[in-house]
Amino acid sequence: MRCHQRFVPVLLFAVFICANGGFAQSDGAFGRQLIANAAFLASTASYDDARHACLDAANLLLAKGERGGAAEIYVQLGEISQVHGSFQFAEAVYRKALDLLDRSRDPDDFRSVSALDDLGWLYVTWGRYIEGARLLDQARSRADGLPPNDPRLIQHLDTQAAYLVVAGKYSEAQKNWERALEIGKFNFGPDSPKYDGLLVHFGQGSSVYGDYKTAEQLFRRYLAIERKDAPETVQARTVAQAELGHVFAQLHRFSEAWPWFDQSLEAFKGHPQEAPLVHAMILNYLGDFYMDQKDWAPAEAQYREAVILQEKVLGPNNAVAASMISLSKALRKLHSNAEAREWMARAKAIIAAERNPQRQDTVDILALRRQ
Numbered sequence: 001m002r003c004h005q006r007f008v009p010v011l012l013f014a015v016f017i018c019a020n021g022g023f024a025q026s027d028g029a030f031g032r033q034l035i036a037n038a039a040f041l042a043s044t045a046s047y048d049d050a051r052h053a054c055l056d057a058a059n060l061l062l063a064k065g066e067r068g069g070a071a072e073i074y075v076q077l078g079e080i081s082q083v084h085g086s087f088q089f090a091e092a093v094y095r096k097a098l099d100l101l102d103r104s105r106d107p108d109d110f111r112s113v114s115a116l117d118d119l120g121w122l123y124v125t126w127g128r129y130i131e132g133a134r135l136l137d138q139a140r141s142r143a144d145g146l147p148p149n150d151p152r153l154i155q156h157l158d159t160q161a162a163y164l165v166v167a168g169k170y171s172e173a174q175k176n177w178e179r180a181l182e183i184g185k186f187n188f189g190p191d192s193p194k195y196d197g198l199l200v201h202f203g204q205g206s207s208v209y210g211d212y213k214t215a216e217q218l219f220r221r222y223l224a225i226e227r228k229d230a231p232e233t234v235q236a237r238t239v240a241q242a243e244l245g246h247v248f249a250q251l252h253r254f255s256e257a258w259p260w261f262d263q264s265l266e267a268f269k270g271h272p273q274e275a276p277l278v279h280a281m282i283l284n285y286l287g288d289f290y291m292d293q294k295d296w297a298p299a300e301a302q303y304r305e306a307v308i309l310q311e312k313v314l315g316p317n318n319a320v321a322a323s324m325i326s327l328s329k330a331l332r333k334l335h336s337n338a339e340a341r342e343w344m345a346r347a348k349a350i351i352a353a354e355r356n357p358q359r360q361d362t363v364d365i366l367a368l369r370r371q
Contacts, residue, residue: 047084066105071097085276085313094119113142117159122353127317149186165205177202196225212247219244238267242282249289280309296333303327321347
């Protein structure tokens with residue numbers, strides 16, 4: 001079974017940065033404190049402030065010869081850059097982290113697992129499927145050396161599960177998420193905010209495969225755990241709220257869907273570019289919500305804004321093409337047939353290029369999500 005094209009797995013790494021800051025492996029107290037400070041800023045500060053703080057912290061650790069600690073901070077920086085939509089910069093800092101870890105030559109240093117997973121996932125989201133699959137496979141091999149209940153496996157299993165959803169292997173993805181939840185429970189107790197981001201991603205995977213009952217339970221469970229005033233989880237709460245709205249819309253429970261969509265958009269008031277793929281996901285869901293109710297004009301407006309946001313980050317990608325097709329359908333309903341044909345032609349050209357045997361580095365993905 002192939003995934004619905006609207007699924008861009010926007011894993012919200014920033015949530016895990018804050019939750020898993022205690023996993024820092026830096027040998028010195030100074031290094032651990034810098035890593036913790038960078039993690040906090042990554043989840044609470046503006047992107048520009050967090051970026052400068054992370055780079056300063058990494059440079060301090062490099063000056064002290066702590067390559068592994070600097071690599072951890074580069075991974076954190078890559079994660080927030082990816083959520084922010086700065087894919088090229090994220091790629092650069094992930095590669096810098098991997099280079100530093102390779103040069104440390106410590107066979108028991110498993111920090112490379114996170115770096116490989118993150119860069120692999122970036123490539124999958126970007127449409128560079130073969131490169132992403134290779135790196136995710138390397139991460140899987142490295143993670144085999146970790147103890148079975150090591151908390152570092154939580155994010156690894158989460159990323160691997162999301163990849164399996166994209167690959168059309170939901171039952172395997174489900175096993176990974178269930179195992180990750182068990183590891184979280186073993187280390188931190190039941191329903192701990194230290195690993196509850198898993199619930200959002202597991203819910204998204206369930207929704208993609210039409211298991212709306214499970215998806216609703218997982219999103220509600222996440223929202224019940226998280227404090228409404230916790231700034232480091234704003235984006236994950238936003239996704240959970242939007243996904244609940246989408247679940248209810250799919251079930252045609254429209255009056256229940258709207259309040260969740262309304263809440264999810266609060267995070268973007270005054271900050272429309274903060275997490276562009278997450279924002280685009282919500283706009284696409286809203287477009288579908290209006291289309292199902294034959295409210296063509298607002299549907300067209302949502303799809304159009306989603307295309308603009310996605311195209312800036314992803315370029316000519318199948319997820320963008322899916323949004324273009326939705327926009328074309330809304331325009332036809334509004335009798336704007338000439339423009340509808342133009343968007344459909346652009347979408348078909350992207351899909352044809354993706355299927356070109358000379359470009360086998362792509363995969364159909366939705367607009368999620370993990371960003």
